[in-house]
Amino acid sequence: MDIKEKLIILADSAKYDASCSSSGSNRKTKNGLGTTSIAGICHSFASDGRCISLLKILMTNCCCYDCKYCLNRKSNNIKRAIFTKEEICEITLNFYRRNYIEGLFLSSGIIKNPDYTMNLMIEAISFLRKKYHFGGYIHAKAIPGASEYLIKKLGQLVDRMSANIELPTENGLKLLAPNKESTKVTKIMKYVDNNRNARFVPAGQSTQMIIGATNESDLEIMSKSASLYNSYKLKRVFYSAYIPVNNDKLLPSLKLPPLKRENRLYQADFLLRFYKFKVPDILDEKNPNFNLLIDPKADWALRHLEEFPKEINSASYDELLKIPGVGVKSAKRIISARKYFKLTFNDLSKLGIVLKRAKYFILCGGKYFIDGNNFKRNFIEKNLILEDKIYETTSNEQLKLSLFDE
């Protein structure tokens, strides 16, 4: 098998992992090749619109586990390949020099046992860093169940490390990934969190959950995320809409991946991380799932209309953040600008603040954007849905997502 064929097999097996960002690290090299950039850099965009930043590959797609949702599971009869450490270095360095990529994302199926697999990964990455003095970004997947000394070794070589929680509940795991236990994953997270510094996983850790393969509610998923953020200071939780690759009676038969739902989860995730929302603000036992028609922030605002409309010229920073359509950047701009002059709707547009959603929830100098009698739930809800439809959905929402990306 030639190296190109291997690359195709091992990229194909890795493509379902959602994380791709190359941000959060600021590596400079004295004598080697490459640097990293705090903001992260996208080098290309795939046919599905996702950013390509890293050479995302598995070391091998051979696996002794049999997770039901995974293409690489033991019971599937597919072509298997394994990269040598030299091959991994060769491709990474050649791609990097030509500016195709920001660095390497290395994951792997499990061969023999977790320690054996981790050791091979560490050898490859250590080759890249020490023999070739590679200073670009490296994100490695830690293998759950691997020994602590290996986690330590790997963490000293990479920018980001992550271990996938895969499913939000233990029951889900038991059903679909019988060889996995969430405690093995959280053990890694805890170790990384306790030891993180400028030379150990400087860009922090992330994780991923598969959405829609089991029947957990959005409330269960978001609660899991919130607890992961709180307990281990994760940089990101990624949500990956389940895409059926195997036929299995334990798996739902979906025609299309639940992309809208995935999008809502990302939006709610931003609310938790940057907008000081808590899970119970967004979802509860009575409404355990997202409204697919309206984004979570607007949905929250519509249920709390008594707090609106907010006067742009006097609302506090925290209050500004709760306005649908107003992000961290916009809120900061408003605060700085209004020191010098009183803001009108026109000024807001000039400040680059998108009024599409915000205008329904604000006053400028006491004025609503149209006759104030229209400030009613029905009117706003109808218009928000309408504007979304006109504006087309997926592409622009994904655009927004990536702009906010760390």
Added chain:
Amino acid sequence: MSKSNYIYLYDGSFINLLNLIKILLKKKIIPQNIKDDTYLPNLLEQSFKFKIEDDEKVIQEIINGTSKNILTTIYYLFLSNEENKELLIYYFLVHSLKFKNKVYYMRNLKSVDKALKVVMYVSHENHKFKGFVRFKELANNILYAEISPVNNILPILSNYFKKRLKNEFFIIKDVKRNIVSVYDKKDFYILDGEEFKLIGNKESSSEKLIQDMWIAFYKTIGIKERKNDRCRRNFMPKKYWKNIIEMRDEL
């Protein structure tokens, strides 16, 4: 003899422009426009050229009078493709001398608003090209890339690659402007495409295989159940595709 309804000319360089603006400010002249000296005035226009000394001191004077940030902003404006960028720089500087760093919030002033939008565009385009540049390896081991950006980002982009590809020789050519940047492992130099001709631009022996592998990787990594062409084009506008090797098949 110098009047406000004149078009003032400079030699096209940043330093020359700053020195010209310094003279205008000193003489309290509000120019009708400022253009580089290739500009051909129409019948109703009158142009005037001061004798300007290219004094680099002006850089420090601007920093002292405003801030480093404002100097950078002005430089980005200068790199833009905006038709009347020189006049925009003049007005932005006038406001900056008055408001200092607060100028960034004075979006209610038309010229400030416009200037900041243009700067945003230049800096976004530069950021995109940090990702979109595609080098190929020539037989003599030099890395070579061609770009066609809207704005003249070659100097700031080269400065970025100078750090990233510290130990490589590289050449980046802005095809549209016919200028090249040449990095010799110490610093980079911007040269006119006419002065600089590449001799022996044969690709290295492994170049074809690496390109093939990259294109194969690119085609594999997209998930077909999630295909989203519009989103892709939002992030990676079609006008850039011809220099992005993995997109050539789709052009």
